[in-house]
Amino acid sequence: MQTKTGSLQLYITTYGAYLHVKDALFELRLREENGTTRKLHYAARKVKSVVFTVAGALSTEAVTLALEHNVDILFARPDGHPHGRVWHSRLGSTTRIRKQQLRASVQPAALAFTVRWLSQKLGQQETLLTHLRKHRKRHAELLDDRRARIAALAESVRALAEEGRAIGEVADTLRGLEGTAGRLYFQTLSALMPQDYAFSGRSYRPATDPFNAFLNYAYGVLYSRVEKALMIAGLDPYVGFLHRDDYNQKSMVFDFIEPYRVHADYTVFRLFSGKFITQSHYKSLAKGVGLTKDGKELLIGKLIKYLDEDKVRHRGRNLTRMHVLQLEAHRFANELLEEDFSELNITTI
Numbered sequence: 534m535q536t537k538t539g540s541l542q543l544y545i546t547t548y549g550a551y552l553h554v555k556d557a558l559f560e561l562r563l564r565e566e567n568g569t570t571r572k573l574h575y576a577a578r579k580v581k582s583v584v585f586t587v588a589g590a591l592s593t594e595a596v597t598l599a600l601e602h603n604v605d606i607l608f609a610r611p612d613g614h615p616h617g618r619v620w621h622s623r624l625g626s627t628t629r630i631r632k633q634q635l636r637a638s639v640q641p642a643a644l645a646f647t648v649r650w651l652s653q654k655l656g657q658q659e660t661l662l663t664h665l666r667k668h669r670k671r672h673a674e675l676l677d678d679r680r681a682r683i684a685a686l687a688e689s690v691r692a693l694a695e696e697g698r699a700i701g702e703v704a705d706t707l708r709g710l711e712g713t714a715g716r717l718y719f720q721t722l723s724a725l726m727p728q729d730y731a732f733s734g735r736s737y738r739p740a741t742d743p744f745n746a747f748l749n750y751a752y753g754v755l756y757s758r759v760e761k762a763l764m765i766a767g768l769d770p771y772v773g774f775l776h777r778d779d780y781n782q783k784s785m786v787f788d789f790i791e792p793y794r795v796h797a798d799y800t801v802f803r804l805f806s807g808k809f810i811t812q813s814h815y816k817s818l819a820k821g822v823g824l825t826k827d828g829k830e831l832l833i834g835k836l837i838k839y840l841d842e843d844k845v846r847h848r849g850r851n852l853t854r855m856h857v858l859q860l861e862a863h864r865f866a867n868e869l870l871e872e873d874f875s876e877l878n879i880t881t882i
Contacts, residue, residue: 543583553592577602613753630767633869643774648694653792655687679721686714739821746822751797759790766862
């Protein structure tokens with residue numbers, strides 16, 4: 534079980550954990566290996582979220598207390614991706630934001646926002662490679678080459694916004710440019726890894742190597758955080774611009790997360806390059822590789838510290854990375870409200 538003080542993000546990684554209420558507090562019961570039960574207590578006003586990463590239980594009183602204090606309860610899949618959540622049904626903002634979001638999805642504004650997010654993503658990849666170059670002189674030539682190529686791809690992405698076309702007309706081109714940059718980027722990270730953990734590209738469900746297993750889990754944690762940030766800002770996680778509107782797909786989560794994936798990339802890369810990872814942190818699955826309980830706890834601890842405790846400079850203020858992400862979600866919502874879609878022609882049949 535992982536808890537982070539201050540923000541109190543409770544990540545439950547112990548099988549059989551039970552969350553209920555006692556004396557108006559959350560009481561978490563954990564089974565110890567010696568058969569005893571450990572009891573932990575938390576004030577609801579100090580808890581921001583509770584994440585079940587393994588099988589556990591919670592009482593209706595715990596759910597009610599969470600709803601009363603806006604505590605997010607999330608159920609994660611074995612790979613870290615969100616399976617479902619219990620959260621209050623209030624939008625937290627005006628429904629006009631969602632109406633504007635839907636209008637924007639079929640306007641040139643969708644392309645402008647998407648280009649912004651993708652160019653930021655590629656810019657973050659360049660920045661990370663620049664950072665890694667400082668202490669890897671023998672890889673300087675490789676890093677310089679990859680940074681230049683990703684920068685050129687980013688410029689091609691930005692150029693598409695100037696054409697003023699609908700996003701559907703250039704979506705495949707955008708995906709192609711992003712995909713090419715991603716391959717260059719991850720090939721470079723692999724080349725910088727300890728030899729035993731080098732990998733041959735991205736693999737998903739399941740991962741085929743330890744690095745991708747950790748990265749997929751880190752992305753899963755980030756997906757749930759982005760979804761919550763969008764909902765707090767009054768946005769609809771399902772109405773995306775670039776990603777397809779498939780059944781039950783949270784397309785806007787996949788769109789908006791792009792500039793922030795680097796947080797997961799950097800955290801996982803540091804774990805491997807710093808030789809924190811051992812064979813006790815991952816395990817073989819039927820068709821790939823997954824994380825052990827120790828691996829999940831190690832990753833969650835490092836990632837949450839990076840997101841919720843470490844600070845960066847943003848618009849003249851020192852803020853945590855999650856605070857920045859939330860502010861950018863609000864900024865996106867406000868920009869939607871400011872958009873004028875009066876010329877939108879909607880035919881009613």
